[in-house]
Each structure stands twice: as C-alpha cells, then as structure tokens.
Amino acid sequence: MTALDPAPRTDAVVPTTTETVESPEKRRQRLSTGVLIAVVGVLLLVSLGSTTGVARFALSDAFDEVQLGTVPLPGLPTVAVCAVLCLLAAAAFLSGRVHGRLAALAATVAGLAVVIGFLTWAAAGRDLPFPVSNQFAGTLSLATPLVFGALCGVMCERAGVVNVSIEGQFLAAAFAAAVVGSVTQSVTWAILAAVVAGVAMAALLAVFSINYLVNQVVLGVVLNLLAVGVTGFLFDQLVQPAASTYNNAPVLDSIPIPGLSSIPFFGRVLFDQNILAYIAIVAVVVVSVVLYRTTFGLRVRSVGEHPQAADTVGISVRGVRWSAVLFGGVLAGLGGSFFTLASTGQFTKEFTVGNGFIALAALIMGRWRPVLATVMCLFFGFVTQMASQLQTLSTPMPSQLLLVLPYIATIIAVAGLVGRVRPPAADGVPYEK
Amino acid sequence: MSTATTPPAGPGAGEEATPPTGPAPATGAPRTAAGPARRFPWTDVVTTVAAFVLAFLVGAVLMIVSDSDVRSKFAYFFARPSDALAASADKVGGAYGALLAGSLGGVGPITETTAQAAPLICAGLGVALAFRAGLFNIGGQGQAILGALLAAYVGFTLHLPPGLHLLVAIVAGLVGGALWGGLVGWLKAVAGAHEVIVTIMLNYVAAGLLAYLLTTTAFQRPGRTDPISPIVDWNATFPRLAGTQLHLGFVVALLAAVVVWWLLERSTTGFAIRAVGANPHAAATAGMSVARTTIITMALAGALAGLAGVQAALGPSASGLPVPLSAGIVGSIGFDAITVALLGRSTPLGTVLAGLLFGALHAGGLAMQSVAQTPLTLTTALQALIVLFVAAPALVTKLVPFVRTRKAHTSGPVPQGGLAS
Numbered sequence: 001m002t003a004l005d006p007a008p009r010t011d012a013v014v015p016t017t018t019e020t021v022e023s024p025e026k027r028r029q030r031l032s033t034g035v036l037i038a039v040v041g042v043l044l045l046v047s048l049g050s051t052t053g054v055a056r057f058a059l060s061d062a063f064d065e066v067q068l069g070t071v072p073l074p075g076l077p078t079v080a081v082c083a084v085l086c087l088l089a090a091a092a093f094l095s096g097r098v099h100g101r102l103a104a105l106a107a108t109v110a111g112l113a114v115v116i117g118f119l120t121w122a123a124a125g126r127d128l129p130f131p132v133s134n135q136f137a138g139t140l141s142l143a144t145p146l147v148f149g150a151l152c153g154v155m156c157e158r159a160g161v162v163n164v165s166i167e168g169q170f171l172a173a174a175f176a177a178a179v180v181g182s183v184t185q186s187v188t189w190a191i192l193a194a195v196v197a198g199v200a201m202a203a204l205l206a207v208f209s210i211n212y213l214v215n216q217v218v219l220g221v222v223l224n225l226l227a228v229g230v231t232g233f234l235f236d237q238l239v240q241p242a243a244s245t246y247n248n249a250p251v252l253d254s255i256p257i258p259g260l261s262s263i264p265f266f267g268r269v270l271f272d273q274n275i276l277a278y279i280a281i282v283a284v285v286v287v288s289v290v291l292y293r294t295t296f297g298l299r300v301r302s303v304g305e306h307p308q309a310a311d312t313v314g315i316s317v318r319g320v321r322w323s324a325v326l327f328g329g330v331l332a333g334l335g336g337s338f339f340t341l342a343s344t345g346q347f348t349k350e351f352t353v354g355n356g357f358i359a360l361a362a363l364i365m366g367r368w369r370p371v372l373a374t375v376m377c378l379f380f381g382f383v384t385q386m387a388s389q390l391q392t393l394s395t396p397m398p399s400q401l402l403l404v405l406p407y408i409a410t411i412i413a414v415a416g417l418v419g420r421v422r423p424p425a426a427d428g429v430p431y432e433k
Numbered sequence: 434m435s436t437a438t439t440p441p442a443g444p445g446a447g448e449e450a451t452p453p454t455g456p457a458p459a460t461g462a463p464r465t466a467a468g469p470a471r472r473f474p475w476t477d478v479v480t481t482v483a484a485f486v487l488a489f490l491v492g493a494v495l496m497i498v499s500d501s502d503v504r505s506k507f508a509y510f511f512a513r514p515s516d517a518l519a520a521s522a523d524k525v526g527g528a529y530g531a532l533l534a535g536s537l538g539g540v541g542p543i544t545e546t547t548a549q550a551a552p553l554i555c556a557g558l559g560v561a562l563a564f565r566a567g568l569f570n571i572g573g574q575g576q577a578i579l580g581a582l583l584a585a586y587v588g589f590t591l592h593l594p595p596g597l598h599l600l601v602a603i604v605a606g607l608v609g610g611a612l613w614g615g616l617v618g619w620l621k622a623v624a625g626a627h628e629v630i631v632t633i634m635l636n637y638v639a640a641g642l643l644a645y646l647l648t649t650t651a652f653q654r655p656g657r658t659d660p661i662s663p664i665v666d667w668n669a670t671f672p673r674l675a676g677t678q679l680h681l682g683f684v685v686a687l688l689a690a691v692v693v694w695w696l697l698e699r700s701t702t703g704f705a706i707r708a709v710g711a712n713p714h715a716a717a718t719a720g721m722s723v724a725r726t727t728i729i730t731m732a733l734a735g736a737l738a739g740l741a742g743v744q745a746a747l748g749p750s751a752s753g754l755p756v757p758l759s760a761g762i763v764g765s766i767g768f769d770a771i772t773v774a775l776l777g778r779s780t781p782l783g784t785v786l787a788g789l790l791f792g793a794l795h796a797g798g799l800a801m802q803s804v805a806q807t808p809l810t811l812t813t814a815l816q817a818l819i820v821l822f823v824a825a826p827a828l829v830t831k832l833v834p835f836v837r838t839r840k841a842h843t844s845g846p847v848p849q850g851g852l853a854s
Contacts, residue, residue, distance in 0.1 A: 229814030236808030
C-alpha cells in the first residue's frame with residue numbers, strides 16, 4: 001500500500017492504482033494454488049503415455065426420451081491440450097501478474113481442464129461411454145444431504161457453536177427415518193421423525209455446549225460416538241432381528257416438475273429430483289435470507305462474532321444460540337432422512353460414511369456462507385459421483401483408490417486452495433455472563 | 434471465556450481453559466498460600482465415578498427399551514409390576530454381570546483387559562499429546578491403520594531373528610504413524626489447513642489405502658481371494674505370559690506413557706508443546722516456532738497412534754497368533770482413543786487409567802455379547818455417555834446429590850476454540 005506516501009490519499013486514487021502489494025497470506029495462497037495446478041498439469045502430461053483411443057461422452061442415457069448421442073473426444077490431443085491449459089494457468093498464478101477477474105478466469109479454465117483432462121484419460125479407449133447426464137444428476141443427489149449438513153453448520157457456527165456432530169445428527173436422523181418410516185409406512189412421518197431426531201441431537205449439543213460450556217469440538221466428537229453407539233445398539237438389538245417391521249421404510253419418488261423436466265439434458269438433471277432435493281434448494285435460500293435479511297439473522301451473526309456486545313444491547317446470547325442450533329438440527333435431520341429415504345429405505349450401521357464431516361469441510365471451505373458452502377457441497381458431490389462413475393468404466397485406477405478421491409480432493413482443497421480462513425470470531429467460545 | 438470456573442492457579446491456567454498440568458488436576462477450590470501445593474483430585478474421582486453410574490443407568494434404560502421380551506411385560510406393568518421389574522432386572526443384571534465377569538473376574542479376564550487396554554493407552558496418549566499442543570487429533574484411526582499396515586508388512590515379509598524382528602516391526606509402525614500424523618502437522622503449519630478436517634479425511638484415505646493394498650500381491654495372502662494378509666511371523670509377535678492374555682505390548686504401552694510424561698514435563702520439546710497449547714502467540718513471541726512445534730507434535734502423536742496399530746497387528750489374539758491384516762484390523766481405536774484422552778484429562782497417568790477402564794469395558798463387552806447376547810455396540814454408547822458426563826461436571830453435580838457440596842471445575846481438557854486457525 002502507499003501508506004508511507006506523503007501525499008494525502010484520495011478515494012479516487014485507490015481504485016485506479018493497479019499496483020497493489022499483496023499480503024504474505026494472499027501470496028502464499030496464490031503460490032500454492034499455482035503449484036497445485038502445475039502439479040496436476042504435469043500429471044496430465046505424464047498420463048499422456050497411457051492415453052490411447054477415443055474417449056466418448058454420452059449426453060443422455062438409454063432411458064431418455066430425447067437422445068442426444070455421444071460426443072467423441074480424441075484421447076491424446078484432448079489430454080495434451082488440457083495439460084497445456086493447466087500449465088498456462090499455473091504460470092499465470094505463479095507469475096503474479098494476473099489479478100481479479102483474470103485470476104478467476106484462469107482458475108475456472110484450470111478447473112475445467114483438470115476435470116476434462118482427467119475424464120478423457122480415464123474414459124479413453126473404454127468400451128462404455130462416460131455418462132455425462134448421470135454425472136450431473138448424481139452430483140445433485142449426492143450433494144443434497146451435504147447441503148443440509150453444511151447449512152446446519154452455517155447456522156450453528158454463525159451463532160458461535162462449533163458443530164462437529166453433523167455426522168451424528170445425520171446418523172440419528174437416518175435411523176429414526178428408517179424405523180418410523182417402516183412402522184408407519186409413510187414418508188412424511190419418516191421425515192418428521194428424522195427432523196425430531198436431528199433436533200434432539202442438536203439439543204444435546206446445545207445443552208452441553210451452551211449451558212455446560214463443554215469444549216465444542218470434543219463434544220461433537222463424543223456426540224458422534226454416542227450416535228454411533230446408540231443407533232448401533234438399537235440396530236443390533238431391536239431392528240436387525242425384525243428387519244421387515246423396523247427396517248423397511250418407503251422410498252421417496254422423484255417428482256418431475258411439469259414442463260421443465262422434459263427439457264433435453266437439463267430437465268433430467270435439474271427438474272426430476274425427489275422432494276428433499278427441492279427442499280434443499282429452498283433451504284439454501286431460506287438460510288441466506290434468514291441470516292442476512294432478518295433481525296434474527298443479525299442476532300445470530302452478532303452472538304457469533306461478539307457475544308459480549310450482543311449481550312450489552314439486550315440480546316439473549318444463550319437464547320439466540322439455542323434457537324440457531326435447534327434450527328440447524330432441523331436441517332441436519334432433513335439431510336439425515338435423505339440417506340434412508342432416497343436410497344433403499346433401509347438403515348445399516350454407520351452408513352452416513354463421513355458425509356457429516358464432508359459437510360463440515362464444505363462449510364469451512366465455503367467460509368461460513370450458505371451459498372458458497374452449497375457450491376462446495378456440489379463440488380464434493382461432483383467428485384464423488386465421478387469416482388463412482390469411473391468405477392463402472394474399469395479405468396486404470398483401482399476402485400479402492402477411486403473411492404478415496406473425494407477425501408483427497410477435500411484435503412487438497414482445504415490445504416491448497418482455501419488456506420487460512422477466518423471463522424466467526426466467537427466460534428467455539430462458550431459465553432458466560 | 435470461562436475464567437471464572439477455571440482453576441485460578443497453576444502454570445497452564447490461562448484465559449483459555451487449559452488442561453491441568455501434571456498428575457494433579459486442579460480442584461475448584463481456590464488455592465491459598467498456606468494450602469498444600471498438590472491435592473488429591475477428589476472431585477475428579479467422585480465426578481468420574483458418578484459419570485460411570487449415570488452412564489450405566491442410561492445404558493440400562495436402553496437395554497430395557499430395546500428388548501422386546503421385557504417391553505412386552507411392561508405392557509401390563511400396572512397389573513403386575515413385579516413381572517416387568519423382574520424381567521428388567523434379569524436383563525440388565527445379566528448383561529452387566531457378564532460385563533464385570535468378563536473384565537475383572539479372574540486372571541484370564543483381567544489380562545484380557547490389559548490386552549484391550551494396551552492399544553487404547555497408546556492411541557489415547559497420541560490424542561492427549563496433541564491436545565496439550567492445542568491440536569485436535571481426530572486422525573488416530575488413520576495413523577493406527579498406517580502403523581498396523583507397516584508393522585504387519587515387516588512382520589510377514591522380513592524374516593529376522595527373534596527380538597530384532599519385533600523391534601524392526603515396531604519401528605516400522607511408529608514411522609508409518611508418524612508420517613501420517615506429521616503430514617497433518619505439515620499441512621497445518623504450511624498451508625493453514627485445519628487439522629480436524631485433514632485428520633478425518635486422512636482416516637478415510639488410510640482405510641482406502643489398506644483396502645487397496647490388501648488386493649495387491651505384496652499384501653494379500655497367497656491363494657486367497659478375500660482381502661487378508663499372511664500371518665505375521667512368530668518372531669515379530671509380542672510374546673505373552675503363558676496361559677494369559679498379558680503380552681509385552683502392555684508393557685510397551687506403559688513405557689510409552691512414561692516417555693510421554695518425560696517428554697511433556699521434563700523436556701524442552703514438551704515445554705514448547707505446552708506453551709504453544711496454552712497460547713501460540715505468546716509462544717511465538719518467546720521465540721518458539723509454532724509451525725515446527727505443530728509438525729513435531731503431530732508426528733509424535735501419529736507415532737503413538739501408530740504404536741496402537743502395531744499392538745493390533747502384532748499382539749497375540751486368544752489363539753496366540755496375531756490377527757492377520759484385514760480391513761477392520763484396528764477396529765475403532767482412533768475414536769475410542771479420543772474418549773480415553775478426554776477421560777484421562779490429557780495427562781499420561783490419567784490416560785493409562787482411562788485406557789484400563791475402557792479396556793475393561795471392551796473386554797467385558799465381548800463377554801457380554803457372547804454370554805448375555807447384548808450387542809457389543811452398547812459399550813460404544815456407554816463410553817460416549819461416560820465421557821459426556823465427565824466433560825460436564827456441572828451436570829453431574831446437578832444430577833447426583835452427594836457431589837453437590839464440592840464445586841467441580843468446568844474446564845474441558847482442551848484449549849482453543851474455533852474451527853479454523
């Protein structure tokens with residue numbers, strides 16, 4: 001900055017100067033992003049050696065009314081172009097000459113090049129085409145519970161309560177949905193039961209963190225363990241011996257939106273989801289509006305940033321935190337019900353397999369903002385779906401390693417792309433009068 | 434800030450609720466100049482006992498509610514309450530009786546307890562050490578998997594003389610865990626990646642790696658199609674006392690506790706670890722490298738968790754031979770370790786005691802499953818409940834009348850809040 005400049009700064013000068021000194025933090029993040037993209041570019045170059053034949057991408061699957069055919073991409077040239085694009089983007093980041101919109105453009109190009117390059121390498125020369133519409137449809141359905149989880153985390157953490165127990169809330173809710181859904185044979189009751197279970201877990205979190213001031217990360221881990229233990233025990237003792245009575249919940253039907261769902265490609269991807277996916281989209285809007293446009297949201301954010309100040313102006317810190325955590329519990333409950341009701345209607349032990357933690361990671365990468373966190377959830381959904389799609393193509397990568405791709409992507413994203421992020425100031429700090 | 438309830442004195446009692454240092458956890462009573470320097474932690478003991486009682490009560494309720502026979506008797510509770518009560522007492526008494534007999538009833542069960550406790554103590558020390566530096570090591574699971582992986586690999590591929598083989602296998606496991614933990618420390622120090630996220634993700638990566646390696650020729654037992662490794666050499670197995678389950682691994686675990694105590698209380702590195710845990714900014718101002726301490730702590734914590742994996746891979750099972758490497762080799766050590774460290778209040782001695790308690794719970798849980806047909810998962814729930822109650826002494830004092838007179842401290846064992854550095 002021109003802080004040492006003797007001339008008085010005017011507002012007109014600051015925006016027009018192109019010469020800005022970046023903070024060490026920004027610099028480090030820029031460099032690590034550049035290195036990361038460069039590494040991927042080099043990896044793509046290396047993979048040229050094992051790329052043969054043509055990669056085919058199917059735009060629609062066999063059940064679609066309108067067949068869009070497949071797009072063939074020649075393997076070698078495509079991967080080569082993607083590698084070069086990655087290296088160019090990396091050079092742009094490393095040189096430090098690229099800022100603002102150009103940097104965003106470079107990042108987007110690099111991202112697309114990575115995905116297309118990797119997919120082309122994996123699909124080149126295979127018998128089956130890579131199903132593109134399945135990829136996007138699967139992304140949405142995998143992201144749905146993550147979105148609920150991340151939004152739950154947004155509500156809790158913006159109010160200053162760290163929620164590591166999203167996983168436990170998911171698990172309890174999924175279990176409740178399975179048992180109540182089986183007994184009543186009603187999807188509505190199943191979802192309601194899941195919400196109640198999510199809220200109950202959230203209430204435990206609230207009691208111990210807000211009233212008894214237990215360290216919140218520790219508490220979250222213990223609550224996860226409690227959920228694993230209790231659902232596991234009840235599953236072994238009660239559900240498993242009578243699976244047809246207690247573990248046979250109805251499954252959600254997909255609800256095509258009339259008109260929109262018949263648009264080729266996008267219709268099936270976007271407008272033919274189950275009710276929970278639509279609720280998730282609504283929830284993103286609701287949480288954003290509540291957080292940024294309502295008095296309650298302002299209070300939530302204020303008790304998360306500076307509870308003393310909030311208390312001084314007469315806001316009940318405990319009350320606001322309690323309601324935010326319970327609202328989060330509702331969202332986590334909806335997310336948990338998705339695991340049971342959107343797949344087979346059956347519960348198995350620990351079958352939320354780390355989705356709660358991925359939601360937590362998405363929340364942090366999304367910088368505690370609802371929309372950005374949702375985008376991160378979509379990113380995870382995309383990677384997970386890609387991994388499972390590639391499994392069926394019998395790609396050069398072993399399936400066990402493909403399955404850990406989302407987790408590795410998370411680590412890379414947290415370490416390389418996001419860097420240090422700033423949580424709400426009072427996140428994880430219990431408030432005592 | 435919970436300054437009002439944290440112990441007012443002691444080297445670690447800063448603004449953040451730091452764990453009480455040394456083997457004497459602070460009591461809530463203000464320490465006067467004339468008072469004894471270290472008092473026996475009666476409050477902690479009473480709270481812990483009360484937490485156990487409360488947890489077992491909740492467990493009993495769970496058992497009664499989930500048992501269809503007992504529930505059917507509750508249907509006519511008001512007509513003949515004796516039936517329902519007798520059935521409940523039978524159910525709960527049978528299960529808890531088996532639990533007690535399976536953990537403490539004789540030499541066999543007691544040594545089974547030590548065998549179960551050994552990996553818990555090691556991994557618990559790993560979590561506790563990280564806690565002391567203000568780091569949440571949720572990745573004990575992955576670190577233990579890496580430890581087990583390398584220890585078992587050395588165990589069944591190399592063929593070395595007795596003694597040396599075991600030593601090399603242990604070192605391999607330590608290195609595996611240290612690398613997996615050190616990676617987390619490095620990512621945190623260099624890129625600012627939050628260790629909670631990275632450790633959790635690395636747990637899944639380690640599990641995937643294990644699953645993959647078990648399909649390769651290097652790890653899969655010749656002639657088998659399922660993912661299982663060859664059996665570890667006899668020379669690389671922890672020797673055990675004839676006729677019991679007490680094996681050298683338990684001694685190694687106790688040794689590890691002593692080493693951690695020495696490291697934390699008597700060494701420069703340990704001082705840096707505690708200083709960074711208490712206040713990283715102050716430590717940096719005093720000239721300590723927070724980044725370096727973070728990496729070292731995570732590597733050490735990973736090595737300890739790796740040692741837990743070594744115990745799982747090289748410890749003799751009931752048959753005398755170690756369990757061959759498979760997907761579930763380390764069970765849920767990594768997560769149990771967190772509860773052990775919490776119950777042990779992040780001190781080495783406390784971790785050993787907590788490890789023994791939860792080891793007993795595990796050993797008894799196995800007996801409970803086979804004798805009383807009560808699922809082993811109950812012990813997981815009990816474990817979580819115990820720690821939950823221990824972590825909230827204020828709740829315990831509210832629920833249990835006798836503890837009320839003494840004010841318990843509410844300091845959690847871990848400093849620092851916030852989910853991103």
